Amino acid sequence: MLVLGIETSCDETAAAVVDDGRRILAQSVRGQNAEHGRFGGIVPEVAARAHVEVLDGLIARSLAEAGIGLAEIDAVAATAGPGLIGGVMVGLVTAKALAAAAGRKLIAVNHLEGHALSARLSDDVAFPYLLLLVSGGHCQLLEVQGVGRYRRLGGTIDDAAGECFDKGARLLGLGYPGGPAIERAALAGDPRRFALPRPLKGRPGCDFSFSGLKTALRHAVAGLGRAPAPAETANLAAALQAAIVEVMVDRVRQATRLAPAARTLVVAGGVAANRALRAALAETARASGLGFVAPPVSLCTDNAAMIAWAGIERLRLGLVDRLDVPARARWPLDELAA
Numbered sequence: 001m002l003v004l005g006i007e008t009s010c011d012e013t014a015a016a017v018v019d020d021g022r023r024i025l026a027q028s029v030r031g032q033n034a035e036h037g038r039f040g041g042i043v044p045e046v047a048a049r050a051h052v053e054v055l056d057g058l059i060a061r062s063l064a065e066a067g068i069g070l071a072e073i074d075a076v077a078a079t080a081g082p083g084l085i086g087g088v089m090v091g092l093v094t095a096k097a098l099a100a101a102a103g104r105k106l107i108a109v110n111h112l113e114g115h116a117l118s119a120r121l122s123d124d125v126a127f128p129y130l131l132l133l134v135s136g137g138h139c140q141l142l143e144v145q146g147v148g149r150y151r152r153l154g155g156t157i158d159d160a161a162g163e164c165f166d167k168g169a170r171l172l173g174l175g176y177p178g179g180p181a182i183e184r185a186a187l188a189g190d191p192r193r194f195a196l197p198r199p200l201k202g203r204p205g206c207d208f209s210f211s212g213l214k215t216a217l218r219h220a221v222a223g224l225g226r227a228p229a230p231a232e233t234a235n236l237a238a239a240l241q242a243a244i245v246e247v248m249v250d251r252v253r254q255a256t257r258l259a260p261a262a263r264t265l266v267v268a269g270g271v272a273a274n275r276a277l278r279a280a281l282a283e284t285a286r287a288s289g290l291g292f293v294a295p296p297v298s299l300c301t302d303n304a305a306m307i308a309w310a311g312i313e314r315l316r317l318g319l320v321d322r323l324d325v326p327a328r329a330r331w332p333l334d335e336l337a338a
């Protein structure tokens, strides 16, 4: 089984070809940091236009790299939501056109399901597993029981973790995207020089909250009375990262109690690229007697291989879509179960 995957829901344009033997035959991703960097965040309209300009070329390149033509694929899988609707439409309509023209099947993939199943592409993880899904737009804990079967255990009540990294970086003048910038700056910092809160730590359930942390960081910067010196910026970045990691570990511990059947802890989404977070979660899993899987960074940040893989998992179950399937800005993962 060969599936062409397309991803355009945020600020990465991506295409990939994946087979049912868990092999990625081709994968290309084009980011839009150059387009959005000067705004300090993603501008939806700019993102949609950039997808239009590069998607065709990325698809052609992926097929060429895989050494196949459209006639050899079984299906085209594209992200149909959730995400920035202009971008989602670019990818989904392109997938519909290719599927219709080549007479192939169409699979409308939930972007979050792509992230959720990425650990099965990289590591063949068995169901059920505990998933910490942390990206720029999402922050949730789920029990992954099977394809299309997700039990939401908790989520953020305000900002996503990636958003907290991004806004924190902007406050510290570290640029966009913020996560990698904070991680880099934190390497030279001491996380104990500034005391930041650990929102919801120790509370029942496993929800998250990050807006108070962002405010506390702003107060810490304002308290200096001037722009932070490089050493202070490093300390603030380290303090922010430490607070986020500590909260995540606490929430994951809670989640392990809520999903006792899970044998593995999986972390996915762009924030899963963070090394401090990976190390802390690996230790948490070990202490809880769980296996730990963090897919390679190229499968954690937005990519089309995970969308193609989700397509393969759905195709195996006969879950294909019609050409009139809609693009959706909002599409909660636990709704797939219904």
Ligand code: KG4
Residues within 6 Å of the ligand: 010, 134, 135, 136, 137, 138, 161, 162, 163, 165, 166, 177, 178, 179, 180, 183, 269, 270, 271, 272, 273, 274, 275, 300, 301, 302
């Ligand atoms: O999954 P993703 O590529 O796009 C979304 O679906 O949101 O995630 C992007 C998010 C951004 O907020 C970015 O700052 C964050 O992932 N991120 C990181 C790191 N690399 C990317 N956060 C912390 N540490 C990193 N190394």
Ligand code: ZN
Residues within 6 Å of the ligand: 111, 115, 135, 269, 270, 301, 302
């Ligand atoms: Zn994502």
